[in-house]
Amino acid sequence: MTTLPLPQPGQRQALCVMVLGTSSNAGKSWVSTALCAWYRAQGYKVAPFKAQNMSNNARVVATPDGQWGEIGTAQYLQALACGVEPDVRMNPLLLKPEADTRSQVVLMGQVNAQLSALPWRARSAQVWPHITAALDSLRAEYEVVVIEGAGSPAEINLHDSDIVNMRVARHCDAHCLLVADIDRGGAFAHLYGTWALLPPQEQALIRGFVLNKFRGDPGLLAPAPQMLQERTGVPTVATIPMQCGHGLPEEDGVFDARSTGQGSIHTTVAIVAYPRMSNHDEFQPLRSVPGVRVVWARSPADLAGADWVILPGSKATAADLAWMRHQGLDAAVVAHAHAGRRVLGICGGLQMLGEALIDLHGVDGNAAGLGLLPLVTLFAPEKTVRRVQVQLPPLRGVWSALNGLQLQVYEIHHGQTQLRADMEAGQAQRADEPVPGMVWQSAQGNVWGTYWHGMLENAAMLQALWGAQAPSLDQVFARMALGVEDWFAYKK
Numbered sequence: 001m002t003t004l005p006l007p008q009p010g011q012r013q014a015l016c017v018m019v020l021g022t023s024s025n026a027g028k029s030w031v032s033t034a035l036c037a038w039y040r041a042q043g044y045k046v047a048p049f050k051a052q053n054m055s056n057n058a059r060v061v062a063t064p065d066g067q068w069g070e071i072g073t074a075q076y077l078q079a080l081a082c083g084v085e086p087d088v089r090m091n092p093l094l095l096k097p098e099a100d101t102r103s104q105v106v107l108m109g110q111v112n113a114q115l116s117a118l119p120w121r122a123r124s125a126q127v128w129p130h131i132t133a134a135l136d137s138l139r140a141e142y143e144v145v146v147i148e149g150a151g152s153p154a155e156i157n158l159h160d161s162d163i164v165n166m167r168v169a170r171h172c173d174a175h176c177l178l179v180a181d182i183d184r185g186g187a188f189a190h191l192y193g194t195w196a197l198l199p200p201q202e203q204a205l206i207r208g209f210v211l212n213k214f215r216g217d218p219g220l221l222a223p224a225p226q227m228l229q230e231r232t233g234v235p236t237v238a239t240i241p242m243q244c245g246h247g248l249p250e251e252d253g254v255f256d257a258r259s260t261g262q263g264s265i266h267t268t269v270a271i272v273a274y275p276r277m278s279n280h281d282e283f284q285p286l287r288s289v290p291g292v293r294v295v296w297a298r299s300p301a302d303l304a305g306a307d308w309v310i311l312p313g314s315k316a317t318a319a320d321l322a323w324m325r326h327q328g329l330d331a332a333v334v335a336h337a338h339a340g341r342r343v344l345g346i347c348g349g350l351q352m353l354g355e356a357l358i359d360l361h362g363v364d365g366n367a368a369g370l371g372l373l374p375l376v377t378l379f380a381p382e383k384t385v386r387r388v389q390v391q392l393p394p395l396r397g398v399w400s401a402l403n404g405l406q407l408q409v410y411e412i413h414h415g416q417t418q419l420r421a422d423m424e425a426g427q428a429q430r431a432d433e434p435v436p437g438m439v440w441q442s443a444q445g446n447v448w449g450t451y452w453h454g455m456l457e458n459a460a461m462l463q464a465l466w467g468a469q470a471p472s473l474d475q476v477f478a479r480m481a482l483g484v485e486d487w488f489a490y491k492k
Contacts, residue, residue: 069109
């Protein structure tokens, strides 16, 4: 008998199970995904939901009117764990930070300039009807909705304008689980303090405490869970062991900075980790490929010995390029390319590879590029958002292993990039544009740039480049579902 609630026969609306955290990075996204996989394994029709996500990790999904829109990567992956098609209702509000005090607001998949200009409290009042409408429509279609909160529900300075934690829980009378990261210490204080700061009607919605990222013998926790229950009336329903290498990307801009590599290392890939890096989640499969070591580069020293350098996407390309120059990484990347080693630029990283960034509309900023490809990027007010299936044409040199591959990819960008033949002075061979407006390759063949995100999430590309594959998402989800069976079981 599990400690998790189950849908009841004849229920009119979906059972709502909500995962809250005592802090950011407590493991809300991961636990929510595991519950999605578990409820699916039990045969229930289940969907994920998060009212508001703040992240530059986003995926492209279809909208009800047949267009393309954006949602946070966590909810995209949770939908896959549920075995359902991701949709914009699962994350109706997405905030994409562009600077320390400014975010682009995406409502129901679309950029909303008016909301982007509003202060947070005023914005919350306007978006709440959209949030409840999205949640209620999911509740009408599914048997279970697994809801993820944000940050902590005990941010009492924000409680009156809350649209993502307890206000959502009250709206759907959710069965709430409160998760704490026990690895960082103070978990019982975090759980008790969070519960104590909630008003009584919201305390009543907290139905279980979850200790996440535990190392060692669970027996050593006694008598703390019992003491906590005596003070709050809330049982500790699960103790989840530390899950290293679980196969899912980290959420909310937090990533594991430890270098990776399994078995005999044959390839080192350095990914430049600039401050406004976006969609770094797409490199998770690469981190699981045997023989490949991944490092996050923040200084020229981090590129030493690298076979590959990847310039990932950026939510502020000009600003991140300025940061690279301040760090000395611009010269290090250029030297890496001139040595004949591979450089891959994706989206914002592609734009950096060119000669110039031109911004006439205040979208991103003007800047000189790295000059590794004869390209000029012009930023447009309109954002290109779409998901496509592509087949790679014949490529030259080190990229020829990819010839003919069929890939599922997606685009999220404001820039429009053009090849400029007049900027190829001194080059023996003209740069290529194998896919017009999408893919460019240097005359020497080692520098490659594209607007396509998600290429490395295709097993065929990993196999072609490194002769190996990462575990599939289905394998990851199945392992998580089995874990839930143990972690949330009654202890006899």
